[in-house]
Amino acid sequence: MPRAVAKTTATKVVAAWDPAAPGLWFCVWEIFLEARRHLERALAPLKLRPREFWLLAIAGPGNVSQQEIARLYGLDPSTLVAVIDGLQRRGWLRRQRNPRDRRVHWVQRTEAGDRLFTRALPRAQRAEARQLAALSAAQQRQLVAAMRKLVTISK
Secondary structure: OOHHHHHHHHHHHHHHOOOOOOOHHHHHHHHHHHHHHHHHHHHHHHOOOHHHHHHHHHHOOOOEEHHHHHHHHOOOHHHHHHHHHHHHHOOOEEEEEEOOEEEEEEEEEOHHHHHHHHHHHHHHHHHHHHHHOOOOHHHHHHHHHHHHHHHHHOO
């Protein structure tokens, strides 16, 4: 693309973005950052980070493959390995080979991981409630319903 055209296009894009009226992506990003800050503070006494909490939530007590966790988590599978390794060293997760397909590793919470998750979940729920406190109960339900719809549509 010629330099003059690229500069004109970039100028139009920047001019079209109104920081006083941000769109969906910007709002979702800001909400995510604030949610992460709330969750970090809530989980700090347990020495648990938000990404570890979500991994414990996704793994659950059942057999979930590392590939499925990576997809749900939004991480490259090779990046996820280090997080799983850390939780496994702390005794909160375990890996097990799928007996039908030895290439697949299942991940599940251990009893210690279940106990930690049981302690962490109410803290996470309170952090979520604090973030949503600016909205009425009806607005909270409406927001969550709209977001769930967007998630479903994008799959």
